[in-house]
Amino acid sequence: MTSTAAPLDLLLLPTWLVPVEPAGVVLKEHGLGIRDGCIAFIGPRAAAMKLAADEVRELPGMLLSPGLINAHGHAAMSLFRGLADDLPLMTWLEKHIWPAEAKWVDEAFVRDGTNLAIAEQLKGGITCFSDMYFYPKVASDCVHSSGMRAQIAMPILDFPIPGASSADEALRQGIELFGDLKHHPRIKITFGPHAPYTVCDANLEKIRVIAEELDAAIHMHVHETAFEVQQAVEQTGERPLARLARLGLLGPRFQAVHMTQISEDDLALLVESNTSVIHCPESNLKLASGFCPVERLWQAGVNVAIGTDGAASNNDLDLLGETRTAAMLAKAVAGSATALDAHRALRMATLNGARAMGLESQIGSLEVGKAADMVAFDLSGLAQQPIYDPVSQLIYATGRDCVKHLWVAGKQLLDDRQLTRMDEQQLTATAIAWGQRISGHSE
Known part of the structure; x- marks a missing residue:
């Protein structure tokens, strides 16, 4: 499922991997490898561990899915x-x-x-x-x-x-x-x-x-x-x-x-x-x-x-x-x-x-060759236990505060709930200032 040529840039090892395509599938103890911003490997953990990778990240208790698309x-x-x-x-x-x-x-x-x-x-x-x-x-x-x-x-x-x-x-x-x-x-x-x-x-x-x-x-x-x-x-x-x-x-x-x-x-x-x-x-x-x-x-x-x-x-x-x-x-x-x-x-x-959006050949599911747009949801918390079907727990029992990591085209934009490229405090302060202007409390 991957070429042995260059090492992977990143290998992710979540507890559950939900590719979305094929429909209804949950892969347990699988790995996903990224190279040049695209998904280069999906396979059992044992096979994944044999691959050369610049970085390996364990994602225990996490569900890796395609990134959500707000249409x-x-x-x-x-x-x-x-x-x-x-x-x-x-x-x-x-x-x-x-x-x-x-x-x-x-x-x-x-x-x-x-x-x-x-x-x-x-x-x-x-x-x-x-x-x-x-x-x-x-x-x-x-x-x-x-x-x-x-x-x-x-x-x-x-x-x-x-x-x-x-x-x-x-x-x-x-x-x-x-x-x-x-x-x-x-x-x-x-x-x-x-x-x-x-x-x-x-x-x-x-x-x-x-x-x-x-x-x-x-x-x-x-x-x-x-x-x-x-x-x-x-x-x-x-x-x-x-x-x-x-x-x-x-x-x-x-x-x-x-x-x-x-x-x-x-x-x-x-x-x-x-x-x-x-x-x-x-x-x-x-x-x-x-x-x-x-x-x-x-x-x-x-x-x-x-x-x-x-x-x-x-x-x-x-x-x-x-x-x-x-x-x-x-x-x-x-x-x-x-x-x-x-x-x-x-x-x-x-x-x-x-x-x-006409982007289904690039994003929307975790498949080899597609862009590595992905999100890791942490299902290890009290409110998600016990887990019979991780997708059911994600939809019916999980809030967005369980979003742990996020990648777009293989680049990590959220790491352990922290934005990697944006200043959250600055954004909050700017929004508060706009609110004060619009409500007439300052000019």
């Missing part, structure tokens, strides 16, 4: 965490979030908010995230410096936004950024029309043409609430997803975020087009937006990934907690205790996210 969020909004809680979506947006963004969002806000989000996500076991927010070039710079992996979506709306005076200007910036970063090993640029109710047909057509030419993904909030769908039907006689299908946007490169409202016709469109759905259960619960029927989608063959959404509507970027909520909610919505079992929930938080 939807607005990273810089971490600076608005808790700003406008307990409100319905449109009130939250129109009366609170949009005015706050108009007042506060600039390049410094996006830089500081994105760095805060990156640090929180790394500490929670997330190795790759999708971001859809203003000044995407600034966010890309933050991702580049941090060593993390990300999909950055250029937000496009029919009206001016921070950093872009029009939809055409946003598109132009998106094309430029796509060109600048198309060979970046860890950053992928996509196009992010905000939602069906904020982007007209003409702009959606432009986005479709450009995305097809560049082979770029499209990331969009769709069917987030019943009100959105009902309003569209009243105004145009057409459901938003049907409109997107008519305009030719749906397909394997399209990421439909939220999808709490799914009719039989909607389901048929998703299946037929091979569109991915990004499920954000906690944000949908908190804003009372509705429930995405995950089990129904899964059984129909739709690729369902998972996202936290932004910290302003969640309020944490905790994908492990999100996955637990998703598993519980799927059972309640389907009326079946067997819906979205622990192993499938972990797959949703890893390989399905990679597939939604």
